[in-house]
Amino acid sequence: MSKLWSKGYDLQPFIERFMTGDDPKLDLRLVIYDCRGSIAHAAMLCKIGILTEDEYEQLKKALEEIISLSENGTFTIANDEEDVHTAVENFLTRKLGETGKKIHTARSRNDQILTDVRLYMRDQIILATKQVETLCKTLRDFAKKHTEIPYVGRTHYQKAMPSSWGLWAGAFLESLLDDAELLKGAYQILDQCPLGSAASYGVSLLIDRQLTADALGFAAVQNNVLYANNSRGKFEGILIHALSQIMLDLSKMATDMILFSAPEMGYLKLPVAFCPGSSLMPQKKNPCPLELIRAKSAAVTADLFQILETVRALPSGYNRDFQETKRPLFHACDTTVDSLEVMHLILEGIAVDEEACLRGFTNEVFATDEVLNRIQQNGVPFREAYRQVAEQLDSLEKSDPKKNILAKIHIGATGNLGLECSEERIKNLNQLRNLSEKR
Amino acid sequence: MSKLWSKGYDLQPFIERFMTGDDPKLDLRLVIYDCRGSIAHAAMLCKIGILTEDEYEQLKKALEEIISLSENGTFTIANDEEDVHTAVENFLTRKLGETGKKIHTARSRNDQILTDVRLYMRDQIILATKQVETLCKTLRDFAKKHTEIPYVGRTHYQKAMPSSWGLWAGAFLESLLDDAELLKGAYQILDQCPLGSAASYGVSLLIDRQLTADALGFAAVQNNVLYANNSRGKFEGILIHALSQIMLDLSKMATDMILFSAPEMGYLKLPVAFCPGSSLMPQKKNPCPLELIRAKSAAVTADLFQILETVRALPSGYNRDFQETKRPLFHACDTTVDSLEVMHLILEGIAVDEEACLRGFTNEVFATDEVLNRIQQNGVPFREAYRQVAEQLDSLEKSDPKKNILAKIHIGATGNLGLECSEERIKNLNQLRNLSEKR
């Protein structure tokens, strides 16, 4: 089938392949969104008199057929069709003749792809939030279960002060809950409908943009038609930034787990079902999924960087550079959602070796507690007490780690984790999901 | 004066200088925040009985003295003092003797710097929001003034369809208003008080973290003490991401302005007061500030990248790597705030050459309007009308650009810019500022 813009000349074949790139494959995940957008657009065209009721019904039915085909994995985009929009319009024209040729009235592929990607991102945010919720619950359960299990907290990789696995899990729980705020913030910004902005400059028909925005469940119309196009890449950056913050958390969690399960530490034990071996060394059981999460966090940061840089020095309006924003977007979404699930599975399976953790409590770990003790008991100024203890490290006595961690009861300390606040926030995580289900 | 951790050995001099780096200079902008944090901390120590009322008053007075010195630019940090915290504690000990030695009770430099930077970032967000507000008002005025001034909108650097300078300014106005949401979102996430988290593991005294959080005007305590330290760099990343989105907008605006003021275009005229010349070519008047904004947007993206990468593979708890997050943070804040002001000044001074803009309207710019015209008048299907016009481009007639842009009246089009919605949003921009002034 011909391209939408065909007008009597052919493209140089190598350059055509270069321009098409992976789009026929990448765009498969946009088919459903493209059709939904087209159904809303057709309804609007019908309302303003461009389509008859009958034409609208035909188009709607054909578009729903494409959605079914796509859900079954049988809708394809031919290489010479360039992209999802062409494949869909060609399908409609093959099936409905003249009626198919009317669907593109008053829109451009520019606002179509904007709409497709916007709908995709909205769903991905909900999906990512759901995965964050799952991991948060696992972290909360882990924190509850390990509230009284101490380990030597460290700074600079060196032993610092008594900590607990409850504190450790609670830290990531709160961090992910903050990430969920970023996801929500991203959702609120991109929940504006770009459809009708056409090729960045609107159209001379009196289209009803509110109707399409409502039909697609957007909170608002993205008003300025030039801004709609200028926001391509920008909004992807906002979402990927939120995803990269999640990946940073997972990477830190993975880094801790890899370190604490090194044999000399042995504080954590990974089940063998997570640990592939070596092709050469028979004894090896390696924390590979954790290492991959760490590496993939760099990949998602690279996705963010690519998007920001692609759009950084572009003039206003659509530029073909935007095509290159799809690959990093899809990659970042898939990677983050999968990594969240993997971390959830690992956390469910990982074991804390309490005895090993207790063995780690050498005397100097209690030095700071001793300093504060002297202040309370003898009224020595802090800096004085600090120097005394520094000089008498060898005579420090070991305390009971469990008692120690439970005795620290100020807000957020090991004896007062405040998990109930997180509990409340976890409950609120399904707000976006509910919102979307109502649509 | 000695370092806080001194205990009888000296550091290798070259390595000491390497570790101190630019901190004595960089930390100058944290002095006031460090003192405010210390005043709140001292008040808390007084309440829980570590300090007497008298000691607290002495400390408060001395810390307020440092604030005055800092505001006058006369407080300095010696190279061998390493950082702001050491300089302040040394000042207190010099001045107050034993009382000074008590200020560091139940805290670490880790939570101190977290608090300092948190307070700094909060102020910077308010400052940046204020600058965004200024530019938004200038954009709104520009849009209003130029609502009826057409220019040829473009995609791919090629002539596309009729546009207007009102639409152009409105696009950036809405984009910056969305950026302000990012700033606000960043504010809400980082408006949690890390003080009292100490060296990531809390302390054995029953400190009152709510008291210090309230005294410093934070919306909440950052609960989990390990999370407080894990969020170093993370929160900086959230803020710098918001700043980098602002810089992307300014860079796109600058790119447009540079292009449209190239002599062959001549649609915009920059006042000479913004345009340095060449040392060699007598005729040159160059759009240097715009080019610098474009380049600085890459620098702020690099700041973001540096921060994200620095923390990406760190284990939990404080690591010295965090020291390197200050430079990019300060740079990103300064650069964005200054760039916003420069863009505001330029936009106030730049002139649209209406005649040149009108000359740009060659016939083909109206091709799309003609397509839609045929659909409305003759009921031709869109794709058909598109092909007809494509074949008859030579016989296209030119329309009146002004009439054209004003006749497009659907939501967000040139004849219906919807500036009143932005007006409302501009008004809400001072919420954060008001919040802060109440503190």
Place this chain on the structure above:
Amino acid sequence: MSKLWSKGYDLQPFIERFMTGDDPKLDLRLVIYDCRGSIAHAAMLCKIGILTEDEYEQLKKALEEIISLSENGTFTIANDEEDVHTAVENFLTRKLGETGKKIHTARSRNDQILTDVRLYMRDQIILATKQVETLCKTLRDFAKKHTEIPYVGRTHYQKAMPSSWGLWAGAFLESLLDDAELLKGAYQILDQCPLGSAASYGVSLLIDRQLTADALGFAAVQNNVLYANNSRGKFEGILIHALSQIMLDLSKMATDMILFSAPEMGYLKLPVAFCPGSSLMPQKKNPCPLELIRAKSAAVTADLFQILETVRALPSGYNRDFQETKRPLFHACDTTVDSLEVMHLILEGIAVDEEACLRGFTNEVFATDEVLNRIQQNGVPFREAYRQVAEQLDSLEKSDPKKNILAKIHIGATGNLGLECSEERIKNLNQLRNLSEKR
């Protein structure tokens, strides 16, 4: 078939899929290299008595069969085989029984993948250099053909001084020749054989690493076995940096072409065969391949960044993070090679509109020449002459642009392009290729 490290436990299925990722597909481009490496390894095992002559011959034949299958596109890697190494060893064991089980003696997948990727990179450098050579010749021809065609050279997007299309093409020619030096430098560094380094720590057999290095045509053995593994990612970074420099050149060239073919300039004309249209606007012919090259240059820079960051904070020895280095490596190689070909095709087809170029020469373009003229004729000091001309810009006279550009004859100026030096360097570009063909 089972995994190489199977030892009686299964991996958690979701995590297994996560770890395998796209490897079965990505690794297809390594099959041939993996087999070549195995043939060399088998020859060595035979020489040191681990394999009999007959076993070696069987293995060699089977490996050559895999190479044939791979060349025909019929060798596949099953998802549960994880990677190319497993698929190949399984093939050998299925086909040859016990003999197949011997191939992995004294090696690890760690040095195998190092060798595969090293061989791949070596070939890609030769391929990229060949494409650079093609484009250099096109640039040279373009420069020769357009030596006497002037256009207004610019700085800051503003008109600066007379230039020529010969100078323009010559600039990129020399830049690409410098890039070729980077490719050559990368080749020389990575032309060391890592085979035999095993899992980073060598083996207890007296393997002959020189034999395998020679058999694979490497200039040297990569000596230290730990360094071999530490160089994973590092060497990829060196290659991708060279590729990113090529992409930067292509991006600048594309930026110039896009700008100079904007309708108000019209100095360059792109053939329609390179310019897709718009789905909405019938008149559009867009410079899409150039925009994509510009965007893809950001993508290759992102590949570089991803690689550098992935390895930045890893400890010595193999870490699973390395798996993530393959995707950006393959992407950067494919993208650069294709972009070079596209730019070559475009440069062959693009037309200079000489008349439009001449029209661009407004009087002020000659201001600097007038300054230097006054110095020579009247002995006025430069800064004086500069100020005189700056004040008398309106009375400047226009000169003949052609005469002007040909009269500038110092080294490297428009009248003395020095293409003969580049000619010599182009000839030397086939050195690497010859080297490789001799292998």
Place this chain on the structure above:
Amino acid sequence: MSKLWSKGYDLQPFIERFMTGDDPKLDLRLVIYDCRGSIAHAAMLCKIGILTEDEYEQLKKALEEIISLSENGTFTIANDEEDVHTAVENFLTRKLGETGKKIHTARSRNDQILTDVRLYMRDQIILATKQVETLCKTLRDFAKKHTEIPYVGRTHYQKAMPSSWGLWAGAFLESLLDDAELLKGAYQILDQCPLGSAASYGVSLLIDRQLTADALGFAAVQNNVLYANNSRGKFEGILIHALSQIMLDLSKMATDMILFSAPEMGYLKLPVAFCPGSSLMPQKKNPCPLELIRAKSAAVTADLFQILETVRALPSGYNRDFQETKRPLFHACDTTVDSLEVMHLILEGIAVDEEACLRGFTNEVFATDEVLNRIQQNGVPFREAYRQVAEQLDSLEKSDPKKNILAKIHIGATGNLGLECSEERIKNLNQLRNLSEKR
């Protein structure tokens, strides 16, 4: 004093400050190079008759005076002078009157800054190479001294196979020697003189570019005048890439050292003179310089990224964006040179705890050796032996680690480090230095 391009109008003060930025401070490190370039330029102007012998001598003397002032730290650049070029020309005009006004004949600040930065980078490469040489010697000495000291080599943070500290140091030695090749490659590419390219388009005087290139000790003239300007940023990127590869090596070395000196490992001991303490915890001695090196490696990668992105989408010729390339260049050079020195000092002071290292050798570390043993002794196929040993891990016997590492004698293994090859390469590192000293 006035600006070089002054022609009767003032810049808007805020914008002027924004444009000047930190240049008056940053440019101080270019003063000497700027003067050297001007002396060469003046000699050339004299030869072609623009300056008299006397004028040349006066200029040379004044420029040498500035060099002296700069070496004494007493040459300053006023804020309203913008940059080093203005400050130097103003000095000459103040001192020499009309003669000073002649110095800028036939050049632009564009080729001046190119020359300054080129000379700076050449010196920095020599300096960095010298520091690499120092560290290489320290690594060689460390490797020699620790050839027979075993530790448990690891992959995936898990125990893998016997290794030695000799092997460890040798790995970084060879890596740095490869980095030195990158530095040398960078030197060779940027050893071309851009002076005389003026504002990207040459000049109408018959200047003698070979003379200035020779006078400044460049290997060649950078021929094409437009390429000279297009290479701004590009060449900086080539150098910073080489520096970032050095930083990656140092970061990996630091990561190893931090890990191996964690208390549970204790294989390495850092002298206290490298380890600051904590302000709160009396027992702490932290590996801060190593953590800072790790963090600074991210900063240098960010410098690289900033440079590449700044120039990525610029059109040909000078653009003001280039000004922003100086800050990351200077930062990357300083950081790398200092980090190399710090690593050298640390490596000289660090101690290996041999007993702790030996304690680390648990039985399974010898599993792979046992596999290969069975192959040699019983002729079992590798994959068979691998599975046998995997099943019998509990009955593995421990070997003597020292004997083990010394018995591995194939190329590059622990018993055959091949340090003599590195020795040879270390000797060749002074080639660049010698080259420069001859100038």
